[in-house]
Amino acid sequence: xxxxxxxxxxxxxxxxxxxxxxxxxxxxxxxxxxxxxxxxxxxxxxxxxxxxxxxxxxxxxxxxxxxxxxxxxxxxxxxxxxxxxxxxxxxxxxxxxxxxxxxxxxxxxxxxxxxxxxxxxxxxxxxxxxxxxxxxxxxxxxxxxxxxxxxxxxxxxxxxxxxxxxxxxxxxxxxxxxxxxxxxxxxxxxxxxxxxxxxxxxxxxxxxxxxxxxxxxxxxxxxxxxxxxxxxxxxxxxxxxxxxxxxxxxxxxxxxxxxxxxxxxxxxxxxxxxxxxxxxxxxx
Numbered sequence: 001x002x003x004x005x006x007x008x009x010x011x012x013x014x015x016x017x018x019x020x021x022x023x024x025x026x027x028x029x030x031x032x033x034x035x036x037x038x039x040x041x042x043x044x045x046x047x048x049x050x051x052x053x054x055x056x057x058x059x060x061x062x063x064x065x066x067x068x069x070x071x072x073x074x075x076x077x078x079x080x081x082x083x084x085x086x087x088x089x090x091x092x093x094x095x096x097x098x099x100x101x102x103x104x105x106x107x108x109x110x111x112x113x114x115x116x117x118x119x120x121x122x123x124x125x126x127x128x129x130x131x132x133x134x135x136x137x138x139x140x141x142x143x144x145x146x147x148x149x150x151x152x153x154x155x156x157x158x159x160x161x162x163x164x165x166x167x168x169x170x171x172x173x174x175x176x177x178x179x180x181x182x183x184x185x186x187x188x189x190x191x192x193x194x195x196x197x198x199x200x201x202x203x204x205x206x207x208x209x210x211x212x213x214x215x216x217x218x219x220x221x222x223x224x225x226x227x228x229x230x231x232x233x234x235x236x237x238x239x240x241x242x243x244x245x246x247x248x249x250x251x252x253x254x255x256x257x258x259x260x261x262x263x264x265x266x267x268x269x270x271x272x273x274x275x276x277x278x279x280x281x282x283x284x
Contacts, residue, residue: 036247037087039278041096041269042080047073051080052275057090059168059240059267059278062157067100067149067175068107070157078159088280090267091208096168096215097153101145101187102176103137110144111135116155120147124186142183146190154198163198164210168240171216173223181226185234188214188225192233213238213266214259221259228260236262240278244270247279254281 040052043061058081064071071077084092103109111129113122124139135141154162169191177184192212199210214221214237228234239258244250250268258265268279 041276044071058084059094063098067098090280094166096170099169100175101178101184109134115148139186142186143190146187150191150194163202164204167195167212168215173220215240217243234260238266239263240267242269250279
């Protein structure tokens with residue numbers, strides 16, 4: 001994340017703790033009194049830090065804070081994640097990626113419907129640069145940007161067998177977005193459609209279904225994406241809700257509405273002692 005977003009907040013708390021104590025963090029078990037199996041999510045802010053042990057499941061960040069870079073500790077953190085014990089409805093190892101729609105302010109913007117030597121089906125029409133280096137910041141090109149970022153996440157960042165994972169889209173206001181929410185939705189739809197295309201019908205080694213879902217808070221999602229039409233591929237995707245400060249709060253958040261119409265809340269997050277913990281909501 002570019003700024004102190006939801007996951008960055010946990011990294012900042014760890015940093016403050018180090019300043020006060022002058023000590024490196026040790027391995028962390030779930031907070032005292034927690035009897036429910038919980039997971040952890042980690043990414044680049046945890047590079048070089050001792051990671052928790054005994055987690056039921058793990059969600060590892062593939063990108064390094066932006067939609068167009070790589071978590072430098074991805075390989076090590078994926079290896080750690082495989083030690084997860086299981087015992088919940090969540091995959092023992094899942095992935096998450098940063099998302100954004102920077103338009104022409106980004107380091108790259110599409111100029112056509114072609115990416116990775118393939119002509120990408122685009123529900124919004126043709127991303128047409130009309131002879132310019134970059135296409136316009138419109139619905140077709142926004143869709144292509146999202147598709148391209150998801151393609152990169154699955155193919156160039158070091159994930160083996162990407163189609164066997166569950167992928168979460170990390171949607172936060174700390175990244176770059178357009179003021180037109182329809183453009184942002186188009187980018188997220190491009191990402192979703194690519195991840196759906198590679199995960200359809202596939203399962204991980206434990207038999208848990210691969211797929212795609214959305215991580216955010218209701219407030220941030222509303223600011224970025226707004227109301228999702230029923231025809232959108234974002235409709236009905238599982239929701240991973242941030243914002244709780246305790247396990248009790250995370251459990252309570254399982255009863256909140258999902259981020260899109262028909263979306264089940266399957267995971268909720270809370271922060272304790274500078275670490276992100278995740279609760280697997282009961283299936284409904």
